[in-house]
Amino acid sequence: MTDCVFCEILAGRMPASFVYRDDRAAAFMDLRQAVDGHVLVVPLRHVPDIYELDEPTAAHLMTVAVRVAKALAADARPAGLNLWQSNGEAGGQEVPHVHLHVQPRREGDGILRLYRDGLPVAGERAHLDRLAARIASRL
Numbered sequence: 001m002t003d004c005v006f007c008e009i010l011a012g013r014m015p016a017s018f019v020y021r022d023d024r025a026a027a028f029m030d031l032r033q034a035v036d037g038h039v040l041v042v043p044l045r046h047v048p049d050i051y052e053l054d055e056p057t058a059a060h061l062m063t064v065a066v067r068v069a070k071a072l073a074a075d076a077r078p079a080g081l082n083l084w085q086s087n088g089e090a091g092g093q094e095v096p097h098v099h100l101h102v103q104p105r106r107e108g109d110g111i112l113r114l115y116r117d118g119l120p121v122a123g124e125r126a127h128l129d130r131l132a133a134r135i136a137s138r139l
Contacts, residue, residue: 006097007046019071024057025064030101034111037072037104041065047098049087065100078104 008014010026019039020027030038041064047053053061069081082103086092105111 004046004095004097006040006042006095006099010042010044019068020064022064024060027064027068027102030103035104035106035109037076037078039068039072039102041068041100041102042097048096049093049098050085051087053098061098061100065102068102072102072104076104079107080105 005014009016009028016028016031018026018028023044025041025043027039027041030040032038041061043053043057043061045057047057050058065083069083072078072081082101082105084101084103085099086094087098103111
């Protein structure tokens with residue numbers, strides 16, 4: 001796939017600073033470092049989003065992300081760490097190739113918190129039970 005920036009990076013046609021690579025996944029530095037150490041973990045095979053991701057590949061991506069997180073912890077001793085994955089434009093996905101962000105966090109690093117004005121109000125149990133049942137029925 002030549003219109004995917006991550007596929008271009010993985011094929012060696014665009015530069016990247018690699019942290020890790022094996023026969024199924026790679027980890028490289030995010031070009032936009034909000035804080036030093038922001039790493040992306042991607043499958044070598046083009047997968048546009050989590051909905052197309054098979055479970056063995058998902059498990060391997062998480063394994064690599066955990067290894068990267070532990071390496072970041074050993075290297076820089078961050079105060080915290082974020083691990084996230086986004087899908088679709090509404091979810092904030094910018095590159096249509098599934099990827100995990102592994103980002104060390106430091107006190108006062110300036111990265112906005114998800115809930116700036118406090119946590120959402122707890123949902124009513126009956127509503128949560130209905131949602132859980134509806135989702136579970138599709139597993």
